[in-house]
Amino acid sequence: MALIVQKYGGTSVGSIERINAVADRVMASRKAGNDIVVVVSAMSGETDRLLGLASEISQAPAARELDVLLSTGEQVTIALLCIALNEMGCPAISYTGSQVRILTDDAHNKARILDIQDHNIRANLAEGKVVVVAGFQGVDEKGNITTLGRGGSDTTAVALAAAMKAHECHIYTDVDGVYTADPRIVSRARRLDSVTYEEMLEMASLGSKVLQIRSVEFAQKFHVQLRVLSSFEDGPGTLITEEDESMEQALISGIAQNKDEAKLTVVGVPDKPGIAHSILGPIADANIEVDMIVQNVGVDNTTDFTFTVHRNDYDKALGILNKTAKTLGAREVTGDKGIVKISVVGIGMRSHAGIASKMFNALAQEGINIMMISTSEIKISVVVDEKYLELGVRTLHSEFGLEQESA
Amino acid sequence: MALIVQKYGGTSVGSIERINAVADRVMASRKAGNDIVVVVSAMSGETDRLLGLASEISQAPAARELDVLLSTGEQVTIALLCIALNEMGCPAISYTGSQVRILTDDAHNKARILDIQDHNIRANLAEGKVVVVAGFQGVDEKGNITTLGRGGSDTTAVALAAAMKAHECHIYTDVDGVYTADPRIVSRARRLDSVTYEEMLEMASLGSKVLQIRSVEFAQKFHVQLRVLSSFEDGPGTLITEEDESMEQALISGIAQNKDEAKLTVVGVPDKPGIAHSILGPIADANIEVDMIVQNVGVDNTTDFTFTVHRNDYDKALGILNKTAKTLGAREVTGDKGIVKISVVGIGMRSHAGIASKMFNALAQEGINIMMISTSEIKISVVVDEKYLELGVRTLHSEFGLEQESA
Numbered sequence: 001m002a003l004i005v006q007k008y009g010g011t012s013v014g015s016i017e018r019i020n021a022v023a024d025r026v027m028a029s030r031k032a033g034n035d036i037v038v039v040v041s042a043m044s045g046e047t048d049r050l051l052g053l054a055s056e057i058s059q060a061p062a063a064r065e066l067d068v069l070l071s072t073g074e075q076v077t078i079a080l081l082c083i084a085l086n087e088m089g090c091p092a093i094s095y096t097g098s099q100v101r102i103l104t105d106d107a108h109n110k111a112r113i114l115d116i117q118d119h120n121i122r123a124n125l126a127e128g129k130v131v132v133v134a135g136f137q138g139v140d141e142k143g144n145i146t147t148l149g150r151g152g153s154d155t156t157a158v159a160l161a162a163a164m165k166a167h168e169c170h171i172y173t174d175v176d177g178v179y180t181a182d183p184r185i186v187s188r189a190r191r192l193d194s195v196t197y198e199e200m201l202e203m204a205s206l207g208s209k210v211l212q213i214r215s216v217e218f219a220q221k222f223h224v225q226l227r228v229l230s231s232f233e234d235g236p237g238t239l240i241t242e243e244d245e246s247m248e249q250a251l252i253s254g255i256a257q258n259k260d261e262a263k264l265t266v267v268g269v270p271d272k273p274g275i276a277h278s279i280l281g282p283i284a285d286a287n288i289e290v291d292m293i294v295q296n297v298g299v300d301n302t303t304d305f306t307f308t309v310h311r312n313d314y315d316k317a318l319g320i321l322n323k324t325a326k327t328l329g330a331r332e333v334t335g336d337k338g339i340v341k342i343s344v345v346g347i348g349m350r351s352h353a354g355i356a357s358k359m360f361n362a363l364a365q366e367g368i369n370i371m372m373i374s375t376s377e378i379k380i381s382v383v384v385d386e387k388y389l390e391l392g393v394r395t396l397h398s399e400f401g402l403e404q405e406s407a
Numbered sequence: 408m409a410l411i412v413q414k415y416g417g418t419s420v421g422s423i424e425r426i427n428a429v430a431d432r433v434m435a436s437r438k439a440g441n442d443i444v445v446v447v448s449a450m451s452g453e454t455d456r457l458l459g460l461a462s463e464i465s466q467a468p469a470a471r472e473l474d475v476l477l478s479t480g481e482q483v484t485i486a487l488l489c490i491a492l493n494e495m496g497c498p499a500i501s502y503t504g505s506q507v508r509i510l511t512d513d514a515h516n517k518a519r520i521l522d523i524q525d526h527n528i529r530a531n532l533a534e535g536k537v538v539v540v541a542g543f544q545g546v547d548e549k550g551n552i553t554t555l556g557r558g559g560s561d562t563t564a565v566a567l568a569a570a571m572k573a574h575e576c577h578i579y580t581d582v583d584g585v586y587t588a589d590p591r592i593v594s595r596a597r598r599l600d601s602v603t604y605e606e607m608l609e610m611a612s613l614g615s616k617v618l619q620i621r622s623v624e625f626a627q628k629f630h631v632q633l634r635v636l637s638s639f640e641d642g643p644g645t646l647i648t649e650e651d652e653s654m655e656q657a658l659i660s661g662i663a664q665n666k667d668e669a670k671l672t673v674v675g676v677p678d679k680p681g682i683a684h685s686i687l688g689p690i691a692d693a694n695i696e697v698d699m700i701v702q703n704v705g706v707d708n709t710t711d712f713t714f715t716v717h718r719n720d721y722d723k724a725l726g727i728l729n730k731t732a733k734t735l736g737a738r739e740v741t742g743d744k745g746i747v748k749i750s751v752v753g754i755g756m757r758s759h760a761g762i763a764s765k766m767f768n769a770l771a772q773e774g775i776n777i778m779m780i781s782t783s784e785i786k787i788s789v790v791v792d793e794k795y796l797e798l799g800v801r802t803l804h805s806e807f808g809l810e811q812e813s814a
Binding site for chain 1: 465476
């Protein structure tokens with residue numbers, strides 16, 4: 001008898017009909033002979049509704065009370081799912097984070113899990129019950145309700161799987177796995193049977209929103225076998241796991257894209273030590289995250305300094321940068337919101353040279369101009385004009401032979 | 408420094424605007440130098456919304472899970488009220504029933520409070536905070552969430568006031584106190600400054616819906632001074648308390664009415680011992696509550712047996728009664744949904760004779776025919792045709808001199 005932790009997100013439990021469908025799926029897994037712990041999110045839209053109520057009262061709601069408020073979202077879902085399971089004749093019992101108990105630190109709205117006491121869950125599993133746990137929430141040492149921040153339900157599921165040494169942790173979403181590229185762009189994109197934690201982390205950070213980065217990191221740290229599956233159709237999904245021998249054969253696992261960034265350039269900064277810090281310090285102080293950074297030294301002893309931020313932070317960053325540029329005596333500040341980042345990701349890159357030049361050549365052949373380049377051990381990213389998004393992704397997908405075998 | 412427990416019902420916290428108004432009121436009481444514990448219900452409509460979700464899944468939802476579901480209603484309110492109070496600069500902290508901890512038995516959906524551990528609340532009051540507690544809910548010995556059943560928030564407030572030996576327990580509603588009669592019927596009805604527990608209990612049982620019967624019983628048992636106040640306007644409200652000397656002067660405190668009943672009669676039942684049980688046994692087995700019961704022995708050794716039930720139960724009771732009548736060899740079954748019960752209530756009745764005849768005479772003068780009579784130590788009720796409701800109430804209100812002094 002294997003222990004499986006299943007996690008269903010807000011869309012999967014977004015209506016009574018869908019909750020009943022989840023109950024069907026849970027009962028089938030139970031009947032197949034597994035012990036099942038289910039983690040659920042709030043019904044889609046509910047967290048935003050609650051946040052809306054709070055924001056009508058205060059622009060900066062008391063953090064402790066916001067957690068009391070938001071945690072009701074998952075509490076509604078665990079109750080409804082257990083009502084559905086019991087109605088079907090499948091004994092089930094719900095647990096809030098506090099009841100489990102999922103002990104966290106006291107950093108309200110972004111708490112970290114410290115410990116999971118699983119004796120309540122184990123006792124119920126031993127009685128043959130399905131245990132349904134509220135995701136995203138925990139309790140601090142003093143009994144205050146805490147939440148893990150957005151996407152925290154994935155983290156709850158992985159942490160439970162780690163604590164209980166589950167066979168696998170299944171994350172049900174609205175897609176049926178991790179693909180070699182966005183299927184909306186590349187019609188012949190292929191579902192991957194498996195992918196390493198590191199590749200998944202790169203893909204997630206590059207905008208492929210299948211899984212929360214934090215939960216993948218957690219899974220990697222505690223060696224939890226993660227599987228991404230569709231909550232709407234059957235299928236094996238994609239297993240996210242440790243690197244193994246068989247995986248080395250795939251040079252590139254996928255092509256990722258990110259349309260959420262914008263780029264900013266300080267042109268003609270007098271080149272002297274400490275420039276990077278002078279420019280990025282005020283940006284960091286404003287809590288703006290910087291992604292890619294490129295610096296070129298020009299001929300006249302001035303530097304062009306370019307970096308990317310989230311599009312939502314663009315205007316704020318531009319304002320800060322204009323002030324900095326004045327202080328530094330830079331020539332001008334330019335910016336561009338119309339960019340996209342395209343990346344090739346693959347653990348095989350480690351042992352193969354020439355991936356970068358192959359990538360740049362393929363893009364050049366299509367007349368796609370590269371604005372910025374950044375690399376990691378298992379990823380190469382380029383920033384290009386957003387009009388090249390589809391062409392760029394399709395070109396690279398084909399260049400690295402990721403297409404599905406034609407049926 | 409007095410400790411006041413304040414309770415606000417669903418209507419009083421039915422919108423963000425009203426929650427802000429409650430926060431204003433709480434802060435004013437706090438600034439007046441009192442220690443304040445606030446008990447709140449779910450926002451009006453929320454409990455029904457949650458019940459609706461459950462009933463879409465199951466006609467008989469698992470009782471434990473229904474409590475997990477419903478308890479989120481008050482949890483939302485405590486969080487929002489604390490966000491509002493903190494926003495105003497009034498330090499406040501919320502507690503769920505489980506966090507308080509309000510220990511109950513494990514009778515889900517209708518749990519009884521066993522014990523209240525108030526050290527958390529006391530510690531926060533000592534720090535100068537307002538403590539906001541979720542009404543209607545508790546936790547059993549095993550940590551399962553329980554609810555006290557509808558209207559349970561009043562009970563929570565009274566139980567907290569009792570456990571903490573509060574100076575008074577203030578129940579805020581949409582009326583500004585207890586009246587000598589329904590002001591919609593009697594324009595010159597007078598707000599009572601005080602009324603005894605027993606009178607309030609009779610009025611509540613007679614359909615005056617200012618307070619839940621259970622909370623008044625609880626207040627009486629633990630000598631809690633209860634005060635009914637309006638959450639929309641200022642005023643002293645009505646104090647519900649022990650009988651004292653000064654109260655004896657009022658003969659009659661008020662006229663109550665109840666339009667929710669219907670009457671059923673089994674005509675011509677052969678009179679022999681055990682008739683009442685034969686007729687009412689099957690009614691009780693069907694979980695139908697019987698209010699008034701009258702039995703007359705006729706000339707021909709047959710009995711007419713009449714009783715009243717809630718109008719919602721009328722059809723069900725009629726069906727049962729038709730079968731019973733056949734078994735007993737009764738002549739026929741008649742019924743009437745068009746009735747109303749009018750009652751005079753007053754603790755002064757105990758020491759004064761002649762109230763009943765004065766009441767019957769006044770009604771007769773107006774040509775109002777009495778169908779049934781029932782009395783208790785401090786109440787006389789009559790059932791009349793519902794067309795006489797307003798006339799009957801006004802007649803008695805005037806007969807017993809309850810009118811407001813004209814301004």
